[in-house]
Amino acid sequence: MIHKRFWGKDMSEALRAVRISLGADALIAETKNLDRDLGGGVEISTLVEGEIRDEADRDEVVSRAQPQVHPMDELREELALMKSMLGWLAPGLGRQNKVIKSLVNHGVTPENISKLLHALENAPGNNEQERWQQAIARQFPPPGDIRKSGERLALIGPSGVGKTSTLIKLTLFESRRREGSVGWVSMDEQRINSAGTLMTYAGILGVRFERAGNRSELKIALERLSDCGLVLVDTPGTNPRDNDSIKQLAKSLHGLGALRCALVLSAVTNGADLLDWVNSYRTIGLHSLLFTKLDECRYLGPIFNTALNAAVPLSYITFGQSPTEDLAVAKPEVFASLVLSGGGCDD
Numbered sequence: 001m002i003h004k005r006f007w008g009k010d011m012s013e014a015l016r017a018v019r020i021s022l023g024a025d026a027l028i029a030e031t032k033n034l035d036r037d038l039g040g041g042v043e044i045s046t047l048v049e050g051e052i053r054d055e056a057d058r059d060e061v062v063s064r065a066q067p068q069v070h071p072m073d074e075l076r077e078e079l080a081l082m083k084s085m086l087g088w089l090a091p092g093l094g095r096q097n098k099v100i101k102s103l104v105n106h107g108v109t110p111e112n113i114s115k116l117l118h119a120l121e122n123a124p125g126n127n128e129q130e131r132w133q134q135a136i137a138r139q140f141p142p143p144g145d146i147r148k149s150g151e152r153l154a155l156i157g158p159s160g161v162g163k164t165s166t167l168i169k170l171t172l173f174e175s176r177r178r179e180g181s182v183g184w185v186s187m188d189e190q191r192i193n194s195a196g197t198l199m200t201y202a203g204i205l206g207v208r209f210e211r212a213g214n215r216s217e218l219k220i221a222l223e224r225l226s227d228c229g230l231v232l233v234d235t236p237g238t239n240p241r242d243n244d245s246i247k248q249l250a251k252s253l254h255g256l257g258a259l260r261c262a263l264v265l266s267a268v269t270n271g272a273d274l275l276d277w278v279n280s281y282r283t284i285g286l287h288s289l290l291f292t293k294l295d296e297c298r299y300l301g302p303i304f305n306t307a308l309n310a311a312v313p314l315s316y317i318t319f320g321q322s323p324t325e326d327l328a329v330a331k332p333e334v335f336a337s338l339v340l341s342g343g344g345c346d347d
Contacts, residue, residue, distance in 0.1 A: 006044045007034075011110050014042045022046060099132050099340060106339055107271070107301025112308055115139060132340055137332035144262070144288030144313030145329045146174055152222060152231045154253055156284060157264035158277065159237025162292040164188070166264055166318055167232050168201055169327040173316075175205075180229025183208040185221045187252070188236040198234060215252040222256060233259070240277040250284040260287040262315050267291045271302030278310045288315035291330070295319040300339050307335070 006021070008014030011031070018028070031044045103113055116135050123138070125131035146153060153170075155163040171182050184207050186198050202209035208228060210221035218233070225231045235253075238245040253259060263281050265274060278286070289312050291303050307314055314330035328334060 004046050006046070007041055008044075009041045011042050011114075014044045015110070018044055018046060099128070102340060103301075105299070106304065107299045108339070109301070109305050112139075112305055115308075129340065133333060133336045136336035136339060139308055140332040140335065141311065141313040143329055143331055144315040146170070146230065146315070149178065149180060149229050150258070151229075152233070152257065152259045154233035154235055154259055154261050155264050155290070156235050156249065156253075156261050156281060157237065158240055161237070161264045161266045162318065163237070163264045164198065164234055165321075166290065166292055166316075166327070167198070167234050168205075169318060170232060170316065171205060171207060171230075173327045174230055178229055181206075181208060181227070183210065183225035183228035183231040185210045185212050185218060185225070185231065185233045187212050187218060188234050215256075218252060219256055222259070240273075240280040243280075246280060246283060253284060261285055262288045262290045263312075264290045264292060265303075265306075267294045267297035267300070267303050267317075269302070271305050274302055274306040275309060278306060278312065286312050288313045290314075290316045290318075292318045294338070295326070304335075304339055 004022070006014050006017040008017055014031075028044060028046055031042060034041050034043055100113070103116070108116075116132075116139065119135040119138055120131055123131040123135040125134050155167055157163055167184065171184075175182060182205075184198060184202055186209070199209050201207070208225060210224060212218035212221045212233075222231060233253075235249060238249055240246070253261060261281075261284055263278065263286050265277065269277075278289070289307060289310065291314070294300075294317050297303070314332075314335065316327055317330045317335075318327045320326035
């Protein structure tokens, strides 16, 4: 066996270099951050069967020109590489540690696992499970759920993530926690029967209902509902890659008093798209992230990584298809429990 070293500006880039050169089954022996005076970045040492032919065969630097691969293939290969990194990620805990295995199986990135191991050193708790839960919970900003009276919240996001059903769930959930009436504003004129569906539910639930096709109409609708303790705005689905649509939505929502925005995202979306979408919608102004369809999601790593890297508070999570059930405040402790549970991941 010989040692072969790879460099990258960060862990992800160094891992790509390992994968391209040695494949997904590479045996990683050690990883370390390099001092700035040595050029910085990350160095990964691997074990390779064979003999050393020359110095170039021993050490490789990641190439900037990477071959194109299918995103799912890349995800599977990176998952295999992360599993091979268990030895250096937690040498004191061993490869069979259930918590580390759960995080890796969920798809939590090596960088975030390293952060959690760092946080674990000072985390309180009576046992390992409690300490892990506290270490994870402390990585998230405080929850961004609805708290005060007079809240005005617009649900924004791509089509198909469940904004309308989430609005209904939020109404029922918050009605049990607060006093005062609830108002809805539908801006989604693009989908046939969307406003009609909301109007029907508004009649059943006793919610005051308004429509708005543009910013001026939205301003008038909010004024009409000014005496409501809670107002929820259902916005049309927008393509995260369509900058013009996002700019138009931002123009409709900006400068309307205390109106805040919650970005609604489906938990079954791949991690790369999730983070791209968060960055796309930042121009509107994000106050919280709301993840739907967790019942359809087997691997929670993508939303975990997104929540940590986006540095935007979590507000709520939803489960199930029923518009009248299955919503909870996304407290960091709840989110930590979901990740630590294994979530149906293979051992």
